[in-house]
Amino acid sequence: MTGAFFGASVIAYPLVRLLGRNAFFFLALVPLAGLLWSLSTVSEIFGPAAQPLVENLDWLPELGLAGIFRLDVLSWIMTLLVTGVGALVFVYCARYFPPDEPGLARFAGIFMAFAGMMYGLVVADELLMLYLFWEGTTVFSYLLIGHSQSRRRSRQAALQALIVTTAGGLAMLVGMVLLITATGTGQISTLVDRAQSGMDTGGVIVSAVILILVGAISKSALMPFHFWLPGAMAAPTPVSAYLHAAAMVKAGIYLVLRLAPGYNNIPGWSEVLLTLGLLTMFIGGWQALKQTDLKLLLAFGTVSQLGFLTTMASFGTPDITKAALGLLIAHALFKSCLFLCVGIIDHRAGTRDLTKLSGGWKAFPVVAVCATIAAASMAGLPPLLGFAAKEAAYSTLLSSPDKASVIGFIGIMIGSILTVAYSARFVWGAFSTKPGVDDIARRDEKLTLVVSPLILTALTLALGPGVGLLDGYFSAWTSGLPAVAEGDGHYHLALWHGLEPALAFTAVTIAAGLALFIFRRPFAKVQATLPSGLDFHELYRMLIGWMEALALWVTARTQRGSLPFYQGVVYLVLVAGVGLAIISNDTWNITFRLWDTPLDLIVAAVLVIVAIGATRAKKRFTAVVVTGISGYAMVAYFAFVGAPDLALTQVLVETITIVVFVLVLRRLPARIGESTGRLTPAWRAIIGGAVGITVMLVVLIAAGVRVADPISVDFGELAYELGHGTNIVNVTLVDIRAWDTMGEISVLVAAGTGIAGLIFVRGREGHLHRFERKKDGTEAAGRIRFQPVAEDVVDLHHTGRGEGLSQKRASWLIAGRTLAPRNRSIILEVTARLIFHAVIVFSVYLLFAGHNDPGGGFAGGLVAGLALVVRYLAGGKYELAEAAPFTPSGMLGTGLTTAILTVIGGWIWGDTVFDAVYLEGDLPLLGHLSFGTSTFFDIGVYLIVVGLMLDILRSLGAEVDLHQERDEAALTNRIHDNVNFSENMGATAEHRAVSEIIDRVNELDVDNGAEGGRL
Template identity: 35%
Template sequence: MLLAVLSGFILAACAPWLTRLLGDRAGWVLALLPAALFVYFLSWIPLTAGGAAEVVHYSWIPGLDINLSFLVDGLSLLFALLISGIGTFIIIYSGGYLHGHEYLPRFYGIMFAFMAAMLGVVLSNNIISLFVFWELTSITSYLLIGFNHEDKQARWCALQGLFVTVAGGLALLAGLIMLAGAGGSFELSELLNSGDVLRDYPLYTGMLILILFGTFTKSAQVPFHFWLPNAMAAPTPVSAYLHSATMVKAGIYLMARLNPGLGGTDQWLYTLGLFGAVTMFTGSFMALRSTDVKAMLAYSTIMALGTLTMLIGIGTEAAIIAALAFLLAHALYKAALFMLAGGLDHETGTKNILNMGGLRRLMPVSFITACVAALSLAGLPPLFGFIAKELMFEATLHAPAIATVTTVLAVISAIMIMAVAALFALRPYTGKLKETPKQPHEAPPSMLAGPVVLAALSLVFGVAGFLPVQGILHSAVAAVHGSPLEFKLYLWHGVNTPLLLSLLAVVTGLLVFAGWDRVLAVYRRLTFIDRFGPERGYERVMAALVWVAEWQTRVLQNGYMRNYLITILLTAVALAGGTFFIYTGNTVPFGTVDITFYEAVIAALIIAGAIVVSLMQSRLGAVATVGMVGFGVALIYVLFSAPDLAITQIMVETLTVILLVLVLYRLPRFLNLSSTAARIRDALVALLFGGMMTVLILAVLDVEVVAPISDQLVAWSYDEGHGRNIVNVILVDFRALDTLGEIFVVGLAAIGVYAMIRLRAEDKRS
């Protein structure tokens, strides 16, 4: 299992070299890896039958309870099969679509890393390793969306997707840590068996908000949906893969995975149910107004993601069954449709559906495949999409508390998606042949293999009543529901309310398709929506971020060391000192300090040296006085049995004095560059910071939260470090890196002194 997940990263490193070696055959050969992974995951189906699960464990960071453990059940297996199966066709398709592209070797490398990261997300059992893979999908998708890096728009879209998903990822990390704290484990297999504990957690609502913020941004739920259509700047193979089986489905996967543990509450129902329903409507509404074939499909993906979120939120048995069936149906037809859209763009040179027409004679295979896949998108029999849509209507009709809202929005969305499906299947291929930038012809076999097979599977699964995938769907439903469910799916359930709603959606959708030109004219009058949408909010937030950055650079990063120090010291006083006095009030527990006469004398010398150096006019005198302060600190180290620190302090202080003398000897005398008011301000800041540090140190002397670590180091020095000199053992064994750092500082100072001496000697010779 570990090799299956990480094999994509291994091939990603080799893919550029293999692509150059294999030439035009690279796509077909490289596709053998995801094909082999698909066969491997198929072998797990008998083990997960009936809702069983298997945990495969590899130790990673045991000290932090972070492991590379993998949970194999129906849900993770369904996603793994989609990722590897559709990924096989995507790799083959990429070879044809990007044939001759100078960056194709790089593309394959990033694509395999993306595939491996997505497999890691859906198979991880440890939530920390899941988050690592989660962020890797954001990074690799950023590289894929911005693949055409010379295009400014592609770079902007890639950054937008990265910022939105990574912001959600930070919230998700906090939510997952709270989840682990509430359930007492980092392992999903244990957390999901503690549903009552998680739902009774006092911070359940806050934890849920953080987790859903992460999943909503990843799966493009309103109001974070705007990044997904902009991700169409990526090459079509990326769009097809990202929309059907990866990236945007990661959020859906995590919500489905956590349903047994976090679902079943009003917060879960209303948040997922209503946000999902609104996203479903928004996606279908925006899809109908689009004329770019890829944008049209991108918005229809938002509709599907909203539908899945809504069904998971409803959480009934019917809704869970509908969600898993809809997930599978969408993956099949959406991958096929996107690859067909890429074929239209690749062979005609345009993505605008208004500029296409009459292509059925020149592209007959694409036309037939588009009709089959679009029928599944529209939810018409005998396609598997019809079964999924009927189940969706059944679930919304019986949704607790929000049935009316979800059903109405589902029907309206189905009407608009019916029109979108008809537009995609008929508008480019029927009617009069239109002139396009390129002479159109049928796509090559590498670009047709995926759409043909996936569209055929949509048909087979529909006609066979899902029998070919019965086992995997049953186990997936059991994983999401939390217990096995018995159900059977049929293409024909008789005349019932869901069928009547489907009929209404089909008839009305065809009418909308027939009058689409007039509908589009109405849409174009609604441009004010774009001026006030969430994307404008994102742009304003980013503009505000740039303004704040410019302001703080202008005010804080102004090139004056004095201002830097004042800012740092006052910030420390405000945060540390303010927090200290807020929590202690007027009762500050000062520890008692026994000071001997010679300690007081040394302290007085240090204080006197600090005062004198601030008043000294002579550079050499100031250096000497600074040396007095440093050597006084070294004496304190000696008195308190820290010879290592004392020796280091003496060496560094000696070298520093020598270095400063050599440098300052060549500089003019001190100049009076600051006003009296500035010097008074500096003195007050120094006194304020010094006073705060003194109070904190005195207070710390009387506070002992845990036993001093020195006791344990003394106990370990002989048994573990095999040394009788405790200080030496600490320096060499327990804090070796710190000692190495001190040696480095001393060595660096010595090199600096040597360089200054050599420079001085060379000046004299010249």
């Protein structure tokens, strides 16, 4: 089912684009299918031979990492909430959002992905797998809360929720790693069983569990992290109804329920959860009574109820846990119903301010009935599910003899009084008729919008008298929990237990809460006179402010914009750190071997000469070329030692590097200026020499102290036997060490995106401007309007045939119509046209031949990139658009997606990720062929490299061209305004004059490169 959610999230975007908001009806079928599947497993989970359903997907067996999914009673209960409420919220979305809602398709995909993450979280039985889903809900909730991107409040609330929950998640990750390291297993069910039997004790276990609880506390918005939840009400109402009532905030409660049977007796467990739970319940209720925004009232009420749930879940005993499960179900039903009703009220009335709402009973009676019943369940009024669950909490706490239960009972009763008061305040504020306030106009209530609240209300009503049905399912979970007192485990949920103390305390709670509401004005005055206490939201803002100030202070002193300074810091740290380690080590064991063949001496001599030449170069272009020679010298060395793949890759990388340097140098002075820093050339030489000596010693020492065999000893056999290839380098990249390659291509994608982000500061268009052609071959109006540069036809031999010839003749490239003659090279245009397609075919050959011969996806992508470079150099940015009519981001995304799908596919056609399948057979003409799924991974690498090259050419090439054209245009305007051209000097002559001036300016240098220099 987890895969079904993620699959639906992929198709959600095109589906919404096709069907509009009606697509939510179809998307609701996915969580509905999950609900039906969970219900279909009742006989297996609760039958006579009940056993959890377990599915084990190996991730990295060698490291003991696996994806273990386990559907037991607790997970089954949570899946009902995730899928059931999720389906209703999706139906609600179909009419909540207007047809023209911006970003609705994106919202649908993210919402479905969040549901998948939540579903995976509650069925994961491995700590690290649970953490992946945990953080997935954090990321997707950030995107959902910030759905209204144009609203600053939404962006700030989303960022606040992300920072708080991620901070808690990082603490949780540390705790999980500690727990796995200390116990030797990450399987949650095994860990709980071991803890129950007393096998895992000690300070490390206690520290690990407390750190895990930090993550649970932050996710479930307990004090002091509670402030992010009210802020998250900036999200659309369906998000609040799902994430903040039935799904995300329940993740922390679920984790406490999951771990409590094993770890509830460790030091700090009860003290932390009981204290924070009761404080959160009280703070949330107190703040809810101050709110005038209905959604904020419910938000603080949710905070209060989460504290209530955490307090009950922390005990881990059978009876109290049963009451906690009842509260969990009741809260999900009534709170999601209330949020959905508030969304309808906001739509109809245009406000959520309870001081401006009047006549709600008449305006929307169906919504009023649903919300009133849900609020009554929240207050614990009979005969609703909330009443049965709250009375169960009172009864189980009163029957427990320990001190924690007594404290918990007192705190929960006080918090419940506040709950009754703000529940009454909600109903009064939303639906009562207020004097002096205009009544809301009545409009018809659409069934598609109110059907979800109606179903939730019906369940709240039905499960009150039918709470005994839930008791049977809950008992299947609580029967395995350790009892702490005689008789523990015999409590049963029921609507009527007779006249007992719990019923009396429930009556007192309801009466006190109603009295508090009736005397709300005096109570509000009391609230206003009392100090507000510590404002955790303001404290958060202060901490963020201090961190930003610290970051600015550090950045101002380290990021000076001076490349020599950055290099100097790196070099000095390298020499000081590594150098001291070398000096302090007495066992160097250096064995000198000056060369393998005499050819090595030639390469070494070239490297020394070009190194000296690079340091002596006065012009930037010279330094680049000389430095490039050192790269080509390494190509020769790789060829000498029999490494054709390395040689091929090096020559391609070196060529592209030089091209990139040249593109950048267009915007820099030709000469390298004199240093204005404090370091003299002598000091620079000393630092450079020290770095060189340090690196040389590291290499010599590392080669001399090796005691183990290299890991590559078996690569030849592995490549041939398992990878079905004879090119060890390529098979290593796409199969043996594919994880390394996955990380490297991720870096390439980040690099391409970073380059574009630095150059395209204000925005990044999807496509370069192209010329559209009509059927007759002439240019049509496309994305850009321009005046083609005409080619003059000159009659050199005075034959008279030059007259009347068309000035728009066919050209080899589009450069003939986009570049001025002075910027064109006919030889380069003809050559580019002739070799481009051949080079592309050659790159594809390298891609598929790389498994057995030199090549592969990386080399093939570089060759294709060089083909694009040639087209760009020959024809400029418009020619690049013709050669590559696709976006770099599309290529990068397609390549990375292809690689990731290949990784995940290993689970489908193999045993683990990256597991490849090879098909062999004989084909006519082609002969014997062997094709492996790892080829798809190599195709992904190929696409990413091509996308990176295109991003570089677009950014450092086409975009810099555009900047240069703007500068030339600005200079032209200035000269035109300040220079008086003669009347017989036409536009062409003026353009030539300006071009000559620009050419002369480009040849000038800044005076010595000094600060404040002039042309």
